[in-house]
Amino acid sequence: MHRIYRGAVVDSIRVAIIGVGNCASSLLQGIEYYRGGSEESAIGLMHWNLGGYLPSDINVVAAFDIDARKVGKDVSEAIFSPPNCTTVFCPAIPKTGVTVRMGRVLDGFPEHMLSYKEECRFVLADEEEASREEVIRVLEDSGAEMLLNYLPVGSEEAVRFYADCALEAGVGLINNMPVFIASDPAWAERFCAKRLPVIGDDVKAQLGATITHRVLADLFRQRGVKLDRTYQLNTGGNTDFLNMLNRSRLASKRESKTQAVQSVLDMPLDDDDIHIGPSDYVCWQKDNKVCFLRMEGRLFGNIPMNLDLRLSVEDSPNSAGIVIDAIRCCRLALDRGIGGVLTSPSAYFMKHPPVQVRDDEAHRMTEEFIRGVRRD
Numbered sequence: 001m002h003r004i005y006r007g008a009v010v011d012s013i014r015v016a017i018i019g020v021g022n023c024a025s026s027l028l029q030g031i032e033y034y035r036g037g038s039e040e041s042a043i044g045l046m047h048w049n050l051g052g053y054l055p056s057d058i059n060v061v062a063a064f065d066i067d068a069r070k071v072g073k074d075v076s077e078a079i080f081s082p083p084n085c086t087t088v089f090c091p092a093i094p095k096t097g098v099t100v101r102m103g104r105v106l107d108g109f110p111e112h113m114l115s116y117k118e119e120c121r122f123v124l125a126d127e128e129e130a131s132r133e134e135v136i137r138v139l140e141d142s143g144a145e146m147l148l149n150y151l152p153v154g155s156e157e158a159v160r161f162y163a164d165c166a167l168e169a170g171v172g173l174i175n176n177m178p179v180f181i182a183s184d185p186a187w188a189e190r191f192c193a194k195r196l197p198v199i200g201d202d203v204k205a206q207l208g209a210t211i212t213h214r215v216l217a218d219l220f221r222q223r224g225v226k227l228d229r230t231y232q233l234n235t236g237g238n239t240d241f242l243n244m245l246n247r248s249r250l251a252s253k254r255e256s257k258t259q260a261v262q263s264v265l266d267m268p269l270d271d272d273d274i275h276i277g278p279s280d281y282v283c284w285q286k287d288n289k290v291c292f293l294r295m296e297g298r299l300f301g302n303i304p305m306n307l308d309l310r311l312s313v314e315d316s317p318n319s320a321g322i323v324i325d326a327i328r329c330c331r332l333a334l335d336r337g338i339g340g341v342l343t344s345p346s347a348y349f350m351k352h353p354p355v356q357v358r359d360d361e362a363h364r365m366t367e368e369f370i371r372g373v374r375r376d
Helices: 022-033 132-142 156-169 185-193 209-222 239-243 251-262 315-336 343-349 359-371
Strands: 002-005 008-011 013-018 058-065 146-149 172-175 197-199 226-236 274-281 288-299 303-314
Touching (some): 013 132, 013 315, 022 058, 022 315, 132 156, 146 315, 156 172, 156 185, 197 315, 197 343, 209 226, 209 303, 209 359, 226 239, 226 251, 251 274, 343 359
Parallel strands (some): 013 058, 146 172
Antiparallel strands (some): 226 288, 288 303
16 A cells, blocks of 8 residues: 655555454554544544554554454454454454464463453463464564554563564564563663664553543642642453453553653652552443542642542543554654664653653654654
8 A cells, every 4th residue: 555645655554463452453443443534534633644654554464362262363353352342433344364363372361361251351262372483474474564562461471572573573563561671771772773663661541541640740740739649540341450350460560650650740759658550350341441530739828639530431442542653653763764762752652661751741752753853
């Protein structure tokens, strides 16, 4: 597929996906949903045209999963297979010709997820797992330019396995979950040495719990309100929340979410005065995420005040609204020969980037990156 933008040919963006879950479903639905539209009619996008690339320029060329109900199916069918439960806002997805392949299990799911009713749990595919060589070959043969990581929280070994495969295959990486790759100097240097872009770690939602919490914390700071204590409690009914019932998998997730809020404060709160993280799995919520946010502080005259907020969002489309821009920023980096961590997009799109800056500054930096003013 080709378009002409400012006299130049625009090629399609070829992406590979690890984990064909709710987030991948929302992303692929969104690519089709915005196809053939216009900037005026495109509700819900931060950028219709990002550096010459439209949402419809994104194509999935390879995909891996480990669930029996997805492996072996065309991606267009797999995104609607259980245990996926996100809202279907674009049901007519054309066949892609891309079959979901069996991936590598490693620590990609906790065993407690095998015991839930079928529409909620993993059903592990009875197929031989992909070897490192097979994953690399698929990435190379498909012509993928970047790998999107949608593995479950806590998949430390699996994420590092696929990141290593991306490096060997010569593709960029967008790390949407909280295993620290972009924010780990050793991994960042490996991508830099290969001149491959990486955006990470742990995607912020378009308008979700963490970005809302950050903005309010920054508002307290700007208005001279002393924040004394705060919590963010989240419930949901998708496999992400089911996975996180295993609290041993949550260390990096809690660190990512907590540090995202602490970083906008002039003085970080004591550990006892801040609690941020997933709280419980409520099956009937499905992909709806409910956030309960409380902030207690003191304003003029040392007078106490508090704020309570309830936010309800469909979790996976909220993620896709960010990733669709991260993909196009990654492609701009490839076009410009920029490798290593993309500092500006990581700061704007991710909870745990290598460099934390306030969101208005991260937005400005990202717009400059898109225009080519910054090379990161």
